[in-house]
Amino acid sequence: MREHSEIRLRQERVELFKRLSRTLRQYGRNWSDYYLLKERAWAYRHLVLTNNPLILQAPIPNVLQGLLAGYPDWEIVICVVNAESNSEDVQKYGYEWPESQVVIRDDLIIDCLVRERLPQEFHDLFITGSISEKEAGAQRLVAIEAMRERTEERLEQEWNELYQRLKGILQPYGEDAMDGGDYFLADENFGRHTHQVEMHKLHMLRPEIIKSIQGVLVGYPDWEIEISVSIPEEEIIIDPGEGLTLYSDKIIDALDRTLLPKEYQDLVYEGSRPPKKPGDVIRPGGS
Numbered sequence: 191m192r193e194h195s196e197i198r199l200r201q202e203r204v205e206l207f208k209r210l211s212r213t214l215r216q217y218g219r220n221w222s223d224y225y226l227l228k229e230r231a232w233a234y235r236h237l238v239l240t241n242n243p244l245i246l247q248a249p250i251p252n253v254l255q256g257l258l259a260g261y262p263d264w265e266i267v268i269c270v271v272n273a274e275s276n277s278e279d280v281q282k283y284g285y286e287w288p289e290s291q292v293v294i295r296d297d298l299i300i301d302c303l304v305r306e307r308l309p310q311e312f313h314d315l316f317i318t319g320s321i322s323e324k325e326a327g328a329q330r331l332v333a334i335e336a337m338r339e340r341t342e343e344r345l346e347q348e349w350n351e352l353y354q355r356l357k358g359i360l361q362p363y364g365e366d367a368m369d370g371g372d373y374f375l376a377d378e379n380f381g382r383h384t385h386q387v388e389m390h391k392l393h394m395l396r397p398e399i400i401k402s403i404q405g406v407l408v409g410y411p412d413w414e415i416e417i418s419v420s421i422p423e424e425e426i427i428i429d430p431g432e433g434l435t436l437y438s439d440k441i442i443d444a445l446d447r448t449l450l451p452k453e454y455q456d457l458v459y460e461g462s463r464p465p466k467k468p469g470d471v472i473r474p475g476g477s
Contacts, residue, residue, distance in 0.1 A: 199233060206264060209257045210236055217250055218242065238268045243312040246270070251292055251299055251317050258296040266294040270307065292317060300326045342381070349379045352413060355406045356385060363399055364391060374420075383413045386430055388420050392450065395419070397459050400434060400441070407438040419449075426450065434459070 210226055218224055224240040238245070245268060254266050270290040290304040299320040305313045321329070356375055357366070364372025373394050376386040387403065389395060400417065407413055417434035419426055426449055435442040441462035447455040 202261060202264065203236075206236055206257065206261060206266075210238070210254070210266065213253060213257060214238065218245060234263045234265065236264070236266050238266065239271050240268060241271050243270065243308050243315065246292060246303070246312070246315060246317065248318055251294055252319060255294050255296065255299060255319075258294070262296050264296070268292040268294070270303065292320070298326070345381065345383065346379065348383075348410060348413065349385075352385055352406060352410060353377070356387070356403065356415070359402050359406055360387070363394060385413070385415045386418065387415060388418050388430075390421060392419075392421070392426075392454050395445075395450075395454060395457060397457065400436070400459055404436040404438075404441065407436060409438070411438050413438070424451075434462075 207226070207228070211220075214220070214224060214226060220226060223242045224238050224245050227237040227239065229237065240246075251268070254268075258264055258266065268291065290307050291302045293300040293302060299317055300323055301317050301320040302323045303315070305315070308315065353375070360366065360373060360375060366373060366375055367390075368374050370390065372389075372391045374388040374390065376388070393399075395417075403415060403417070407415065415436040416430040417436065418430045419428040419433055421427075428446065428449060431444070433445050435444070439461070441459050442465050443459055443462040444465045445457070447457070450457075
């Protein structure tokens, strides 16, 4: 859903209310055949209450759908109310809150009518172009699954692109090996927007090397590279997330210098900042 300012939301609500009011007057009388709510609490929704099933007949739902052209975020809900029972709601408000509805959107009409609550002659009512609530749910699940597959496909593609870039950047600085070597570039995709580089030699923490590694992320703002350190023979073990985390526009520096030899304790990385601590206040405009 696109973002709206309060002014724009109010303008769209008023414009659609006017359109609805003019259109519905062609098919009945407000407060008699239907009631168009002026309630402003429901963003992106207008409600029409009716106890007259004639309002549901063709071409009314399809005509109302036409009003939403250019308003993809909005919906019109026709609610069939029950004003005949002796329930507390009917006594207090004049009707029960409807379970029977037709939800109209710019691209589909969802038929949620409870036919048993309509007069007998309307049990076979058919709304042109509508789908059931169950079908709408199935369509949504299909759309979600398709989006998930596209997301996974894109993640795998970007992971491979970044992996090859990282290999090229790191190669001049030493040997890539899981045990020993100068560093180890993790070669397994765990389904996250993350690459991991484990440093086995301290010279790999030099600022110019870290800056070169960070440069790989230009154009990949969703990704991060975790820099850890594993040098057991020197008793230096710094896990991923506790060392450096590189982003395209910043470096989160959680590196504990006290674990490093003195000559490496003054390392400074351009564009770095310490990690946020529990209780830190995030100020407007801050990252």
